[in-house]
Amino acid sequence: MRNCMAAMLLLGWIFLDSQTLSAQAPTRRHITIDDYFTQADLFGLAYSPKYIAYVEGRWRESSNDRKTDLWVVPTAGGPSRRLTGDRASDRAPQWNPDGSFVYFLGNRKREGEKHPPYDGRAQVWRISPDGKGSPQPVTRVEGGIEGYELSRDGKSIYYLVHHAKIEDDWSGLRSKFSKLDYGHGQNRHGQIWKLDLQSHRAQKLIDAGRNIREFAVAPDGKRIAMITTPDDKVVSFEGQSRVDVWEAATGKILTPPEGPYRKKVSSPYAWLEQLAWNTDGTMLAFNAIFDGYPAEIFIVNLKEDTPQVTRLPRPTGIHVRGYGSPLAWSGPDNLCFLAEQKARVRLTRASKVTTGIPVFTYITAGDSVVEQFSLRPSTPGNVECAVILGTPTSLPEIHVVGQGRVTNVNPQVASWKLPQMSVVSWKGAGGQTVEGILELPPDYKKGDKVPLVVEIHGGPTTASYFKMQYWIYGRTLLPARGYAVLCPNYRGSTGYGDKFTTDLIGRENDLDVEDILKGVDAMIERGIADPDRLAVTGWSNGGFLTNCIITKTKRFKAAISGAGIVDAIMEWGANDEPAYAMVFKQGLPWMNPEKYHRASSTYDLGKVRTPTLIHVGANDERCPPSQSRMLYRALKEYVKVPTELIVYPGEGHGLAKYRNRRAKMEWDLAWLDRWVLGKSK
Numbered sequence: 001m002r003n004c005m006a007a008m009l010l011l012g013w014i015f016l017d018s019q020t021l022s023a024q025a026p027t028r029r030h031i032t033i034d035d036y037f038t039q040a041d042l043f044g045l046a047y048s049p050k051y052i053a054y055v056e057g058r059w060r061e062s063s064n065d066r067k068t069d070l071w072v073v074p075t076a077g078g079p080s081r082r083l084t085g086d087r088a089s090d091r092a093p094q095w096n097p098d099g100s101f102v103y104f105l106g107n108r109k110r111e112g113e114k115h116p117p118y119d120g121r122a123q124v125w126r127i128s129p130d131g132k133g134s135p136q137p138v139t140r141v142e143g144g145i146e147g148y149e150l151s152r153d154g155k156s157i158y159y160l161v162h163h164a165k166i167e168d169d170w171s172g173l174r175s176k177f178s179k180l181d182y183g184h185g186q187n188r189h190g191q192i193w194k195l196d197l198q199s200h201r202a203q204k205l206i207d208a209g210r211n212i213r214e215f216a217v218a219p220d221g222k223r224i225a226m227i228t229t230p231d232d233k234v235v236s237f238e239g240q241s242r243v244d245v246w247e248a249a250t251g252k253i254l255t256p257p258e259g260p261y262r263k264k265v266s267s268p269y270a271w272l273e274q275l276a277w278n279t280d281g282t283m284l285a286f287n288a289i290f291d292g293y294p295a296e297i298f299i300v301n302l303k304e305d306t307p308q309v310t311r312l313p314r315p316t317g318i319h320v321r322g323y324g325s326p327l328a329w330s331g332p333d334n335l336c337f338l339a340e341q342k343a344r345v346r347l348t349r350a351s352k353v354t355t356g357i358p359v360f361t362y363i364t365a366g367d368s369v370v371e372q373f374s375l376r377p378s379t380p381g382n383v384e385c386a387v388i389l390g391t392p393t394s395l396p397e398i399h400v401v402g403q404g405r406v407t408n409v410n411p412q413v414a415s416w417k418l419p420q421m422s423v424v425s426w427k428g429a430g431g432q433t434v435e436g437i438l439e440l441p442p443d444y445k446k447g448d449k450v451p452l453v454v455e456i457h458g459g460p461t462t463a464s465y466f467k468m469q470y471w472i473y474g475r476t477l478l479p480a481r482g483y484a485v486l487c488p489n490y491r492g493s494t495g496y497g498d499k500f501t502t503d504l505i506g507r508e509n510d511l512d513v514e515d516i517l518k519g520v521d522a523m524i525e526r527g528i529a530d531p532d533r534l535a536v537t538g539w540s541n542g543g544f545l546t547n548c549i550i551t552k553t554k555r556f557k558a559a560i561s562g563a564g565i566v567d568a569i570m571e572w573g574a575n576d577e578p579a580y581a582m583v584f585k586q587g588l589p590w591m592n593p594e595k596y597h598r599a600s601s602t603y604d605l606g607k608v609r610t611p612t613l614i615h616v617g618a619n620d621e622r623c624p625p626s627q628s629r630m631l632y633r634a635l636k637e638y639v640k641v642p643t644e645l646i647v648y649p650g651e652g653h654g655l656a657k658y659r660n661r662r663a664k665m666e667w668d669l670a671w672l673d674r675w676v677l678g679k680s681k
Contacts, residue, residue, distance in 0.1 A: 030442065030480040031416045033665050036470055037061070037658065040409040042396055043068060046093040046102065047374040047386045050075055051129045053083075053093035053102045054388075054398055056409060060087070064658045070104055072129045073398065075386070077406050081131050088135075090125075092147075096154040101126045103138065103150050103157075116140040124148050124157055139195060152219045157195040158205075160212055162188040162232075187211065187231045192224060192246075206246050208253070213237065214273060218281035222248045223302070225275045225284050234576040234621075238269045243286060243300065245307070256300045256307035261288045265296070265311075266502070269579035276327035276335075283354060285312075285327045285335055287320065291461055292505045292583045294498050295322035297337060299353060312350060315360055319494045319501070321345055323462070328375045330383050336363070338370055340495040343423060343437060343466040345369045347401070349383055363401055364389065369467040371396055390467035392421045413468075417442035419479035423466055426522035428515035429491065432500070436488035436519055437464050440528070441479045451533035451676050452484045452523055454516060458540030460492035460504060472661050473539055473562070474668070481669065483535075483676075484528055490515040490545075506586050508568075508599040509548045516549065531555070535676050537668070539563055539615075540623060540653065544601075547631060550612060551604035558675035559612040560668055563623040563653060566605070566631050568596040576621040605634040611642035613671040615664055617651030642675070 037059040045054040052075055057068040067087035073080040084090050088106040095102055109120035117123040117137035121144025125135040139145060139159060147160040165187045166174045174185050190212025195202045210228040217224050224246040229236045244253050262268050270288035277284055284300040297312040297320055314320065321338040328336045333355055339348040347363040347370045363383050364370055369390045376384040390396035398407040419439035428434035441450060455474045457464045464487035470476035478485050489496065491511040492504030504511055523529035535558040538546045543564020550559045565571045569589045572581035582588060585595040597603065612635055616628035625647055632645035646667060648660045655661050673679040
């Protein structure tokens, strides 16, 4: 099938403005930590004939956070206009049919208000794109809503709420002592309501009896698709989620066959997300995201009495980008998605999805990474859309396909000296070609040997991308301080073929580590890296690999481990997604104890000689702080290696607060300066 697909593959290229993609902005000065907090981040967009609405987030030290506001920019180009400015975490914009209003979710709070819509809970709001007037509340639901969708005719709002449900035969005690935290039995059941925007009357359509993670309304309103789970725990979502479809004609819920995405795949632990209806409401697409295996797109065909579920074939070498990547139909049989290939991400259209062998066309091309996209409504023949797109020389901006960039949310970048960025390759474990992103100092000259920091991406079923990225883990900032940064796409990464991704299963703390270390060797052999000034860092799976690497070699002068796993059995037993460990270790701990043992750095911590800085969020459920405390205890109390542990109060798997992000970056720079460059305090 794969060879047949390759033979039938059609790659049509619609280039964006080449000047937008390749022009090097003038550079004047090295960046600083302060510059990080000047960045505007784009989190979503909605395309209409006249305007593009988008969500922009900015940091604020006084409130110690990054909040989002709503903006619009003319589709044809022109100055952007800010529509909201009260930092109410505005998000999820949608246009009404004639483009006279943009609807969105927001959490607005007024002093002393205890009732919606100004009690700080999420409600639907709307505002005119001309910027006149303030946001007007559309919903006033007690407790707030969790998601919404505007009907295609603009006359109704569908919205999602959840209510508490105490279950099982211990419900009496659970109710009596309801403030306790129980392992199970306290659940949230979802309801979908429909609000008529003329009469302002709300009608409950669906009481699912299950948790509803996501929903999508068919264009004609005759069906509503949902992703549901028995409860709201991640462990249920990754293995027991399913697609349900509510039929308006009968009021009943049907469940299309689950086998294609649970039993007829390599792993039964798919995360389901991004429901999308085709234009006539007969086909439904969704993503199935796997740990250890490439993400897949599944299609539910509802044209017949019995729904059929099939996997969309992929061309060889192309991966579906998972975790939050949207799907959208440009007609009844044309599906748009984000395709990942060798550190680039392109908007791609699959034509003839149900009527023959799909034909794949790249809508964007070149050295670019598309993060989000929005199609213009009512264009079944062509793909008219806007994308959030980043390049090696520019932070993500909004582009209109075929036209070019229409925003400039980070003009300050023109004054920065940017790193010299390239894609490099080397021979990894077993002679396999491995690639990575190399960032060199802005003023680097060929032949210079500079200190090297290896920055390892998380996942591992994702990748480091070929785009400008100034974030808290080292890219862009460290080159400004004279370091080279190597971001290896080691075995298990996506975008390099299915086998490259799946090779890591059963081989953690093995192939991945060797791929990375051979990349360091290559940078030394090419005269780029100073072998006496090496460091390694990573967050999440990158933290796990940092922990593994420092048990295998003493060559690194410093390590920075962020939210890293040390012990694989404890990972399975204590984190919120045990399927990750079960997939990579190919079973439960008592089934394959030797694989859990080999994947753990626990048993080799006595070999560590690298000064290690450790970061973790106090409320991290993905990589619990007990793992970091174990590493710290071993190194500090028993091995006597220089180490520091920083636990961030109130933070989860990522750092969301302004001061915590600043603290991490300042600690990292100080740690590297001391142990890699030999600088004193």
